[in-house]
Amino acid sequence: MSKFKKKKDGELPPVSTASLPDIVFMLLFFFMTVTVMKDSEPLVENDLPNASEIKKLEKKDRVVYIYVGEPTAKYQSAFGKEPKIQLNDKFANVSEVGDYVLEEIAKKPQEVQNAITTSLKVDKNANMGIIMDIKEELRKVNALKVNYTTYDGDAFKNLQ
């Protein structure tokens, strides 16, 4: 070290690192607050289609999620390859969708209960039949706002 030191009178004092913890803590708090721990393990394949005319789903507290897709490799032996519906962390039948959505809405605070959006996270290889059944169930329970959740991209990529 001393090799490089030129003994000069007007040498710059070393930069203080005392505020480094503060900076790091600031970053830490940022990441802590934006982190969302995934609460349910996906049981179905969920490769969403692409679309370009999308709108962001702001306000996560007003969203109910429904996943649809082929069971993942782990569950294929038990449940087959037909697309299934996943509610929370278990497979469900179409008839359970309505009750599930109502239950989820009831869990939300009173003032947002009228503004709930149902996010349909559907694998792109699913057939419309199951979606139509879900839509029918949602209409029955009057949960009319749906969002076909997609990735941002060119919609024509879906066709390949």
Added chain:
Amino acid sequence: MARRGGAPEVSAGSMADIAFLLLIFFLVTTTIETDAGLDRMLPPKEPPTDEQIVLKQKNIFTVQIGKDGQLLVEEELLDIKKLKDKAVAFLDNGGAIKGDPNYCDYCEGERSPESSDNPIKAVISLKNDRETKYSVYITVQNELVAAYNELRNRSAKKLGYNMSFTEMEAAYADQETPDETKEKLKVRIKKIQDLYPQKLSEAETSTN
């Protein structure tokens, strides 16, 4: 830093290391995801009424998606890439003649009497098969929404707003936007939506 006789000061030098460790943990586990997608309203379930709403055939734009992903638009096979232009042409046609109560003074279409009278009257009817792939359905939905957005953006420009319709909608949905701006945006959005209302009907399940 005055050292009196008391307990020695705890060194805070390793604080940064601890904080870094935590930081790296959260960095790794974070997924900043905001979901996005196509917003749709489902038709409400109403008790069946005897009243039948009669629409003129020319005001309906039928889109059928077959199970192999082929499109039947107005009873003709159509390439999906042309769907948007076709839908724009239909919506913006403005076929009603001058003096007619349905006359559309802001349309720029061909004004063919065979196609829709007025964007307010024009309805797009989307039908699909149970075996249609979801990805194709989303593409079609996307193209139809794109058609509406194109027309709405155009009228936003014509009305002299400094933002396009889609930008206004995004700003309106954004939580950061101040309330007074939102109020202003709401009026503008409503105005454009009234010019080109999104009438996308999805009929009940079509069999076979």
